[in-house]
Amino acid sequence: MKPKIIVVVGPTASGKSDLAVEIARKYRKYIGEVISADSRQVYRGLNIGSGKITKKEMLGVPHHLLDVADPKKVFTVAKFKKLGQEKIAQILKRNHLPIICGGTGFYIQALVDNIELPEVDPNPKLRKKLDGYNTDKLFSELQKLDPSRAKNIDPHNRPRLIRAIEIARVLGKVPRIKQHPLYDPLFIGIDLDSKKLREKIHIRLLFRMKKGMVQEAKKLHTKGLSWKRMETLGLEYCYLALYLQKKISKNALLESIESEIVKYTKRQMTWFTRDKRILWISPQKKKAMHSAIASFLK
């Protein structure tokens, strides 16, 4: 029997963190510990802007994989998967219940389904060279190395083409993706209608501005995070970086962040709705959710 875990998913601002804490505290027999699955909350110092849960909001529930990386360096799915598996093992050893909670679909898939990622380290030299090629050339290069991968890959997506070539160079080809799940997951998805979600996004944004999101970004920069790097972090940090460099106005800052977040939630939903295991729960139907969890844990 595989160990049981709970997975809480949903778009940004839907209230995942609170729900995870609630679940962690609800079942006395199973003491819950939360593992965050968020590609930005892993970084130290990205707090308000990434919507990281505060100590107070944790209500004593242990949280893992927050603040485990230096924002100056690139964190990856592979690292996340490794750390996540370690954390889950530790939690299970204590006889506690792991609750994975986050909005980064790829991270969740990697960890929960234990997908086998090709063990090929990034090769900066090769990447630099390949970056000089035009996209058609990258594609034909991959076709030569691994025709079957070339068939499935998006021929316009340069970063993916480069990574595929990088792998094929070392392994001869890009291995077919395999998964060997280690856990028995129950997926809970937070189901909010888009109007309600937009409202929450708006209110939350204003709240975070008040809490000092701009100052946070400024501080990150004085501590050595380059504007360029901050821009690649996306959403709020991207526009905060532009704003602090005086490239956009305050109005543009707020408008851009808000509309980018809305777009991001759509991309998240595109990912999540593909996973038929997810039990979608609207906030009014929490009772049904809890009874589903209770019977799952039996």
Next chain:
RNA sequence: GCGUCGGUCGUAUAGCGGCAAUUACACGAGACUGUAAAUCUCGCGACCAUUGGUCUCCGGGGGUUCGAGUCCCUCCCGACGCA
């Protein structure tokens, strides 16, 4: 009142006689093998359809032309300049 420039698909913009009409944003749908808040694809007048077809479109009205966002006349609206 005179003069100049301009009014194009939600917004901004291209177009200078063969056009359902460029590009960007917004919007919608979707993909996802180590940057995943990233990266990328498709659609965006309507209706049918397999390639394709039919209709309606560029401020209003009229005209020239086989054919008009595109040229001419006129009217309406806006910006700027001169009064």
